[in-house]
Amino acid sequence: MKKTRSDEEGDRDMISELPEDVSHKIFNPDVYKHFLDNGEDGEIQRKTMRLYECLERLLRIRQSIEKFKIKLEFFNDLEYKSFVRRYVCYAIGSNAKKMKLDSPYEGLCILPPIVLCAKSIEVLKLTNCKVELPTGSNVRLPSLIKVHLFGVNFEDHVSSNLFSGCPLIEEIICSGCKGFETVELFDLYRLNKIKIRDDWYLKQVNIKNLNVSSLTVFGWTIRPCGTISPCKISVYHCMNLRKISFGKAFIKDDWLCKTISKLLVLECL
16 A cells, blocks of 8 residues: 555654754653643642641640541652651650551551650551661550551561550550561450451460450461461450450360350350
8 A cells, every 4th residue: 555645754753853952852851850840740749848847837836636647648758758757756745645647558657666655645546557666675655545556567576565565555456467476465454355367477366364355366377488377376364255256266175165164254256
């Protein structure tokens, strides 16, 4: 088929025929950056930064905060991360009682260590945060009553003493967390509700608390070879248990029968 004049023109490299200064602008990435910085997206970014700075000024002058909550829809800018860390520190300095940090992706938000030593925090809810502490430091949350952890990534020395530093804890909910190998809940006299499920690498749960009334454990361990094994559960002196729910757990029949026979107020199994 014979090509028409319009077809031949469409096959030609029109960009190569442009003047050098024009083609340079087309392929120069700084041009697009300048457009973003000065266009609609750039204006949105500037407004966002002004909002963040305004919030920071407000937090600085606050003497007391009852509830502090941040939900991040997107969180991949280092400057925004620094703002969030400062917000959290200001909230702790203002004796916040309830704190909730919700990150959309695992590991993007690193919890400032000061949170795990806050005297005022009564309710702490974390989603997809990474929890770290300097080596040799321990968790000290003397006022904490409720802790909800979803998709949280722990360092070993944090998870090992996370709950022992919370003497007033009443409710523990952990789901989809990483870093827990052994959970020990001993002599936490106010602890009433425990829910631990879908926590990676969980090997063992040991509980010795008289006032616990609700216990849920769904856990497993992924071995280096890739196989999955159930976690072990040990329950001692939990005579007020009314609800028990176990899944993916290693339990012997004789232990279960012996334990249940001692739970006189058990309502749901």
